[in-house]
Amino acid sequence: MLKKLLLGVLFLSTSISAQDYFLKKFHPFDANVPSPEEFLGYPIGERHTRHDLIVAYLTKLAEVSDRASIYEYGRTHEDRKLVILTISSPTNMSNLEGLKQQHLKFTDPSQTPTNYDEVPIFINLAYNVHGNEPSSSEAAMLAAYTMTASNNPEVLNYINNAVIFIDPTINPDGRDRHTQWANMYQGSPLVADPQDAEHNEYWPRGRTNHYWFDLNRDWLLGINPESRGKLTWYHEWYPNVVTDFHEMGTQSSYFFEPMKDNASLNPIMPKENYIDLNNLFGEYFxxxxxxxxSFYFTKEVFDGTYPGYGSSYPDLQGALALLFEQASSRGHKQTTAFGEITFPFTIRNQYVSSIATVKAAVENKAMMRKYQQDFFKSALTNASKSRVQGYSFGDQYDQNRVKAFVDKLLLHKIDVYKSGNNFVVPTRQPQYRMVQTMFETYEKYRDSVYYDASAWSVANFYNMKYRPVTSLNLGEKVSSLEKLVTPVSLQKSDYAYIIDYDDYNAVAALNHLQSKGLVISSSFKPFTIKTKSGDKQFNYGALVIPVSLQKKDSNTVFKLLENAQKQFKIPVYAVNSGYSSHGIDLGSRYVSPLTKPKAAMIIGDGVRSYEAGEVWHLLDTRVHMPITKIPMRNLGRANLDEYNTLVMVSGNYDLPKEQFEKIKNWVSKGNTLITIGTASKWAIDKKMVKEKLTEKEEDSTKTAQRKPYVDAPENLGKKNVGGAIFKVDLDITHPLAFGYHDDAIPVYKNNSVWLAPSKNEYATVAKYSKDPHIDGFITAKNTEEKLKPSASLIVSKLGGGRVVLFADNPNFRGSWYGTNRLFLNALFLGDKIQIPE
Known part of the structure; x- marks a missing residue:
């Protein structure tokens, strides 16, 4: 009945009737403020609205209404605007800065305001973090219109008692990718058949941003400009309530919180958040x-265990974060088991939930303010109960990697101090719960099935050497990244220069200098040599630039090195002699010239876009190196001889025999194939390499134990490794490990690819250690039978070339600075790997 009513309303010829499907409850509206339909020229839900039109409409509201102002908090990779429309009563808007200062007192544990009911509550209505979940951005325009134009007493009460921040599209690049698709294939009349092209996007689809990152996992990691801009805005305003609107499978209904129980044994967010407040707001929804x-469900599937969602990060900032999931029409109309679902219907549920959020927040504003105040005060109280007073960290060999980690801490407003050669983060600070998130690791959990990762101790992402401390020597507080990296000033040499390869940015410098035409060698053994800055010990992989062997004069070479040092802040040393005091000399056969990589990567249907995007992002934004992205559909006619390195990330590579042989023959010519995750499994399964997977034969005579059918999803789910951190033993003499000093490093595993150590004694670069667990959930059976016997990284000979097989993703979510080097070494040093027979 409801669906029939929907369709009848949707196709009424008068625009007022179509608009009233959403807005009839909140009449009268100010005629001077245009509705979305009047501005766009079509009713909401008739087509998908481009992001620039959404921004234009909100800008128009800010121009014509004294209830609104618009603020640009950033730009996307594709230079689309990221905006927030601030809405409140004219009186509140004229005193917004004053209200902000009153509001922020409740987030400062040193302040003790008690006027909880006198300050308007701050609400962030945030929409469309996944680009192909488009209903919420349409609802954002309706919510903005309602709050700026309605003169209904209910709405007037809301704007008098709240400051509402509408973020209409968190992921504009992904949204426009999907919008173009849905509108391009829209039929007239509409086609509801699920098999129609309109309902089935091509790879990489619109979910992700420009580099194919899932921005809903990026709040904690802050890799992309969309997230960094939002985090900067967030820590300026600290809203009390934050929404996170999504879509899910077409056959579902509607989800709102409370969520499934948090899987952590002792969640660091207060119980009042995920029990009391969620249930209170749930009653409103x-x-x-x-x-x-509308039908809906709660307490299933979705959990807020991972702290990096839009529906979990604000929970660690004294707010109540709220997840909504709407069954998607995946286009304009689609047939489901329950009848037809239309785009306007999906929009209406999101709009109704938006208004209900404002209602719940306003009617409980004193309680929400008191909760946020108590949250930050309890951070100090909780920290005082712990013996751990802080965390000390640093790495004497790699200042740029340390700088990147400090940047992450500062982004989350965590206090950091410089103490000697190390840094210290005290636990007793308002952001104590974020300190826990960065450093603490766990072994025990109340659940074994996760919607996302079960491990996120960010210090391990950076391979940061850290330790808890029970007494503090803070030193100077770090307020910016300036002067954190201070390489020795470069002096001119007519003989040679050496770049310390231990630094994270050394690879970017190597690529830069190679692109400028310099010949650069790598040292395959360590040495100690006198430089113009004094004696210096160099590790495996040190980059040697002999001046006399260049095609450029010594002044030009010096200028190129000087500019590279300034750009990348790398340690570069001048030497006048190739004679070392210890180890090899610069003319040794162990100092080998490097070939500039010409890399390609297979993309397209079947390939995991997240992993492909991580490779693309790493090379684009940190190494500044191009990589050719070859669509799967073009592989048959692609000339692989144009490249010396090919990357295959996780995916389903169901290639025709001739294409498989094409890749195999290309590797055999002396080239390097890099495989990650299931691509490594594919290479083994297809017998491209003579390696094996770790397998344990099951006893076929054993009778299966009978279990309740309803428990099947949980029992089967816990067999997977959803995301955990393990320790590997690394052969630091291997070219893939150049730049590392410690033979034990953390890796991230979120797959079930188990590589057996190679039978070649020199080919297993990284193997899981005897006591491998660092953080996250894994079953005891998987630990003993799969993890401990397996390798994380091996190299396998194939003719004159080699295949570098990663079991684990070294570039996970753009954040694993600690294992990026393994992947980059495969690119830049792969052809130097000689595998003894």
């Missing part, structure tokens, strides 16, 4: 959705 006949 159920009542609102009941009133329009």
């Amino acid at each position: 159920s009542k609102a959705l009941d009133s329009i006949g």
Whole structure:
């Protein structure tokens, strides 16, 4: 009945009737403020709205309404605007800065305001972090219009008692990718057949941003400009309530919180958040959705265990973060088991939930303010109860990697101090819970199935050497990244220069200098030599630039090295002699010239876009090196001889025999194939390499134990490794490990690819250690039978070339600075790997 009513309303010829499907409850509206339909020229839900039109409409509201102002908090990779429309009563808007200062007192544990009910509550309505979940951005325009134009007493009460921040599209690049697709294939009349092209996007689809990152996992990691801009804005305003609107499978209904129980044994967010507040707001949502006949569910599937969602990060900032999931029409109309679902219907549920959020927040504003105040005060109280007073960290060999980690801490407003050669993060600070998130690791959990990762101790992402301390020597507080990296000033040499390869940015410098035409060698053994800055010990992989062997004069070479040092802040040393005091000399056969990589990567249907995007992002934004992205559909006619390195990330490579042989023959000519995750499994399964997977034969005579059918999803789910951190033993003499000093490093595993150590004694670069667990959930059976016997990284000979097989993703979510080097070494040093027979 509801669906029939929907379609009848949707196709009424008068625009007022179509608009009233959403807005009839909140009449009268100010005629001077244009509705979305009047501005766009079509009813909301008739087509998908481009991001620039959404921004234009909100900008128009800010121009014509004294209730609104618009703020640009950033730009996407594709230079689309990221905006927030601030809405409140004209009186509140004229005193917004004053209200902000009153509001921020509740987030400062040193302040003790008690006027909880006198300050408007701050609400962030945030939409469309996944680009192909488009209903919420349309709802954002309706919510913005309602709050700026409605003169209904209910709405007037809301804007008097709240400051509402509408972020209409968190992921504009992904949204426009999907919008173009949905509108391009829209039929007239509409086609509801699920098999129609409109409902089935091509790879990489619109979910992700420009580099194919899932921005809903990026709040904690802050890799992309969309997230960094939002985090900067967030820590300026600290809203009390934050929404996170999504879509899910077409056959579902509607989800709102409370969520499934948090899987952590002792969640660091207060119980009041995920028990009391979620249930309180849930009553508002159920009542609102009941009133329009919508079905929904709660307490299933989704959990807030990972702290980097839009629906979990604000929970660690004293707010209540709220997840909504709407069954998607994946286009404009689609047939489901329950009838037809239309785009306007999906929008209405999101709009109704938006208004219900404002209602719940306003009616409980004193409680929400008191909760946020108590949250930050309890951070100090909780920290005081722990013996750990802080965490000390640093790495004497790699200042740029340390700088990147400090940048992450500062992004989250964590206090950091410089103490001697190390840094210290005290636990007793308002961001104590974020300190826990960065450093603490766990072994025990209350659940074994996760919606996302079960491990996120960010210090391990950076392979940061850290330790808890029970007494503090803070030193100077770090307020910026300036002067954190101070390489020795370069002096001119007519003989040679040496770049310390231990630094994270050394690879970017290597690529830069190779692109400028310099011949650069790598040292395959360590040495100690006198430089113009004094004696210096160099590790495996040190980059040697002999001046006399260049095609450029010594002044030009010096200028190129000087500019590279300034750009990348790398340690570069001048030497006048190739004679070393210890180890090899610069003319040794162990100092080998490097070939500039010409890299390609297979992309397209079947390839895991997340991993492909991580490779692309790493090379684009940190190494500044191009990589050719070859669509799977073009592989048959692609000339692989144009490249010396090919990357295959996880995916389903169901290649025709001739294409498989094409890759195999290309590797055999002396080239390097780099495989990650399931691509490594594919190479083994297809017998491209003579390696094996770790397998344990099951006893076929054993009778299966009978279990309740309803428990099947949980029992089967816990067999997977959803995301955990393990320790590997690394052969630091291997070219793939150049730049590392410690033979034990953390790696991230979120797959079930188990590589057996190679039978070649020199080919296993990294193997899981005897006591491998660092952080995250894994079953005891997987630990003993799969993890401990397996390798994380091996190299396998194939003719004159080699295949570098990663079991684990070294570039996970753009954040694993600690293992990026393994992947980059495969690119830049791969052809130097000689595998003894």
